[in-house]
Amino acid sequence: MRTVTIADVAKHAGVAVSTVSYVLSGKRAISATTRQRVLDSVRVLGYHPNAGARALASKRAKVIALVLPLRAGMNLPVLMQFATSVVTTARQYDHDVLLMTADEGTEGLHRVAASALVDGLLLMDVEIHDPRVPLLRKLAEPAVLIGFPADPEGLTCVDLDFARAGALCADHLADLGHREIALLGAPRVVYERGTGFAERTMAGFVEAARRHGIEADARPCEESFDEVQAAVKLLLDERPGLSGLVVHNEAAAGHVLGALRILGRRVPEDVSVVAICPDDIAERASPALTSVLIPAEDVGRQAVRLLMAKLDGQAVPESTLLEPRLTIRESSR
Amino acid sequence: MRTVTIADVAKHAGVAVSTVSYVLSGKRAISATTRQRVLDSVRVLGYHPNAGARALASKRAKVIALVLPLRAGMNLPVLMQFATSVVTTARQYDHDVLLMTADEGTEGLHRVAASALVDGLLLMDVEIHDPRVPLLRKLAEPAVLIGFPADPEGLTCVDLDFARAGALCADHLADLGHREIALLGAPRVVYERGTGFAERTMAGFVEAARRHGIEADARPCEESFDEVQAAVKLLLDERPGLSGLVVHNEAAAGHVLGALRILGRRVPEDVSVVAICPDDIAERASPALTSVLIPAEDVGRQAVRLLMAKLDGQAVPESTLLEPRLTIRESSR
DNA sequence: CCTTCGCGTCGAAGCGCTTCGATGACCTGC
DNA sequence: GCAGGTCATCGAAGCGCTTCGACGCGAAGG
Numbered sequence: 001m002r003t004v005t006i007a008d009v010a011k012h013a014g015v016a017v018s019t020v021s022y023v024l025s026g027k028r029a030i031s032a033t034t035r036q037r038v039l040d041s042v043r044v045l046g047y048h049p050n051a052g053a054r055a056l057a058s059k060r061a062k063v064i065a066l067v068l069p070l071r072a073g074m075n076l077p078v079l080m081q082f083a084t085s086v087v088t089t090a091r092q093y094d095h096d097v098l099l100m101t102a103d104e105g106t107e108g109l110h111r112v113a114a115s116a117l118v119d120g121l122l123l124m125d126v127e128i129h130d131p132r133v134p135l136l137r138k139l140a141e142p143a144v145l146i147g148f149p150a151d152p153e154g155l156t157c158v159d160l161d162f163a164r165a166g167a168l169c170a171d172h173l174a175d176l177g178h179r180e181i182a183l184l185g186a187p188r189v190v191y192e193r194g195t196g197f198a199e200r201t202m203a204g205f206v207e208a209a210r211r212h213g214i215e216a217d218a219r220p221c222e223e224s225f226d227e228v229q230a231a232v233k234l235l236l237d238e239r240p241g242l243s244g245l246v247v248h249n250e251a252a253a254g255h256v257l258g259a260l261r262i263l264g265r266r267v268p269e270d271v272s273v274v275a276i277c278p279d280d281i282a283e284r285a286s287p288a289l290t291s292v293l294i295p296a297e298d299v300g301r302q303a304v305r306l307l308m309a310k311l312d313g314q315a316v317p318e319s320t321l322l323e324p325r326l327t328i329r330e331s332s333r
Numbered sequence: 334m335r336t337v338t339i340a341d342v343a344k345h346a347g348v349a350v351s352t353v354s355y356v357l358s359g360k361r362a363i364s365a366t367t368r369q370r371v372l373d374s375v376r377v378l379g380y381h382p383n384a385g386a387r388a389l390a391s392k393r394a395k396v397i398a399l400v401l402p403l404r405a406g407m408n409l410p411v412l413m414q415f416a417t418s419v420v421t422t423a424r425q426y427d428h429d430v431l432l433m434t435a436d437e438g439t440e441g442l443h444r445v446a447a448s449a450l451v452d453g454l455l456l457m458d459v460e461i462h463d464p465r466v467p468l469l470r471k472l473a474e475p476a477v478l479i480g481f482p483a484d485p486e487g488l489t490c491v492d493l494d495f496a497r498a499g500a501l502c503a504d505h506l507a508d509l510g511h512r513e514i515a516l517l518g519a520p521r522v523v524y525e526r527g528t529g530f531a532e533r534t535m536a537g538f539v540e541a542a543r544r545h546g547i548e549a550d551a552r553p554c555e556e557s558f559d560e561v562q563a564a565v566k567l568l569l570d571e572r573p574g575l576s577g578l579v580v581h582n583e584a585a586a587g588h589v590l591g592a593l594r595i596l597g598r599r600v601p602e603d604v605s606v607v608a609i610c611p612d613d614i615a616e617r618a619s620p621a622l623t624s625v626l627i628p629a630e631d632v633g634r635q636a637v638r639l640l641m642a643k644l645d646g647q648a649v650p651e652s653t654l655l656e657p658r659l660t661i662r663e664s665s666r
Numbered sequence: 667c668c669t670t671c672g673c674g675t676c677g678a679a680g681c682g683c684t685t686c687g688a689t690g691a692c693c694t695g696c
Numbered sequence: 697g698c699a700g701g702t703c704a705t706c707g708a709a710g711c712g713c714t715t716c717g718a719c720g721c722g723a724a725g726g
Contacts, residue, residue: 355715360715386712386714387712
């Protein structure tokens with residue numbers, strides 16, 4: 001069966017091709033009766049506009065690019081959640097999502113933009129000195145970044161407010177009366193890459209602790225059980241009075257609990273633990289972890305909304321920070 | 334700056350538009366000198382063919398759809414690996430990847446196919462009685478499935494040979510001399526959905542154990558630490574002689590080790606543990622887990638290759654099973 | 667020497683859609 | 697009763713590319 005074109009619909013409905021187009025796009029007034037007739041024909045014939053033709057004629061592909069990183073130290077579940085939310089939200093705006101990996105690099109972005117394959121770009125995991133940023137500034141296509149480069153001037157960036165997240169953890173522990181706390185962060189490589197969010201969390205944490213006038217310590221943390229255990233042991237040896245621990249490392253969160261158990265520290269009686277991680281991981285742990293949620297879904301949704309606004313030619317804020325939320329569970333007291 | 338079209342290239346190179354097209358597609362012989370002149374112009378002008386126009390004229394979008402599930406019990410890291418490998422491989426064939434979620438359902442597949450947005454489909458996590466299969470049989474666009482529906486007749490399916498994976502674990506434990514073994518599988522909901530791979534693993538495991546004449550037990554397993562611990566305890570109580578444990582549940586693998594530790598069983602001295610999971614998880618555990626790798630990358634690559642072959646009109650096998658590979662680490666002896 | 671052939675190139679016809687300007691038909695108000 | 701305006705619809709001109717048939721030219725064949 002030959003594929004149905006707009007001409008078939010027009011003939012079936014007894015109207016001009018352009019009329020069908022206007023019914024479908026709503027860009028000109030069409031009488032109710034005609035509209036209905038056209039819509040019926042569309043349904044009867046099972047018409048779907050040809051995407052290529054539409055893109056060619058309208059200069060809008062109705063597709064956005066989602067550029068995902070795939071490197072060490074990335075936090076896969078959060079990435080997936082994020083991707084899911086982007087796709088779902090984009091569909092609500094009648095757009096599709098083209099998936100790209102970050103290692104296509106600047107050239108890849110240029111390719112999809114120049115070929116008009118996509119109307120806009122969504123980049124995840126932007127680094128402080130991201131080589132793609134200069135290109136984005138030049139590109140005609142609008143872009144939204146997840147994460148913040150050193151200079152967000154002229155860009156549109158969204159992210160969880162990681163400084164607030166770090167601070168929230170410190171606040172929580174301070175409020176509970178802890179006087180010596182520490183943060184176990186992402187693997188060292190993440191900091192070396194200058195990914196920003198990890199540093200901002202640490203900074204927020206340390207600053208909040210200072211404000212409360214309590215002792216705080218923050219260091220990177222690798223992800224294998226043995227390394228986590230070693231790190232926890234070292235920390236506890238160095239700081240015997242330590243009673244509050246923040247873990248900003250999804251893969252390590254479970255291991256930290258295991259390590260404390262082995263080291264004979266009870267949670268939360270001896271040590272309170274707060275994690276920065278998705279809820280499902282926190283809930284699956286034992287004891288269930290008090291945690292600050294990384295709202296991947298919100299970030300994805302916001303990012304798409306901003307991009308759609310830019311596609312509509314609306315002005316949008318350069319920077320959007322999402323408020324973190326602390327959920328108290330069993331691991332802190 | 335106006336975007337560069339093929340006409341600009343043609344003028345710059347002093348040839349006809351069609352000549353430029355033939356140089357770029359290689360579908361007709363072009364003299365070396367002309368070819369070079371055109372190629373130079375392309376480079377100088379920074380020409381990128383317009384995707385929509387190309388798709389319209391050639392009836393090939395050079396885009397494939399990747400349909401990912403996003404439901405409970407899915408194993409995110411493996412999914413990401415898979416997606417990455419699909420994108421990378423597709424790019425090698427000069428194709429892009431449109432990301433869709435499974436909950437767009439049959440209708441979504443129909444939409445992208447009918448609108449010629451994509452040339453082919455890649456579906457992950459196909460269920461035994463998948464409602465999308467009938468549509469795929471009708472569709473003009475070729476499709477490749479990851480996983481097997483009840484009747485793969487007329488389809489193209491790829492997957493890890495999970496029965497072999499289960500058997501491999503049983504073989505390994507039997508070879509080590511264990512006489513009573515058990516498998517902890519995916520959460521119950523996964524079996525209820527009829528996802529196939531979970532059942533096939535169990536079946537392969539049980540069958541291999543039977544062949545070795547040893548006792549085997551297989552049951553679902555939830556993913557929270559407490560439930561894992563309860564399940565392990567129950568198993569150990571019921572089967573005091575149990576000395577070999579297979580875990581086919583990525584989220585639970587770490588928890589199983591923690592539970593055994595708490596229950597006072599040493600790994601591997603008292604109980605040998607084998608996991609079916611990605612290598613990074615196995616390596617990060619303590620002790621490092623002997624594991625059967627889920628070769629997400631291979632599956633993705635194979636799937637794209639098969640799809641590309643179908644797009645070229647080549648015949649491909651209905652079913653492709655990938656051989657699992659066992660890596661011996663510290664958790665079994 | 668003329669025909670035949672193949673090679674390299676060109677021009678033009680679409681592909682299916684959007685959008686602009688034009689055209690009637692019909693109303694409004696003076 | 698007619699100028700002016702509105703509303704609904706139409707026709708046609710592209711959008712940028714691929715592809716088909718045609719054509720000119722030099723080499724090969726008789």
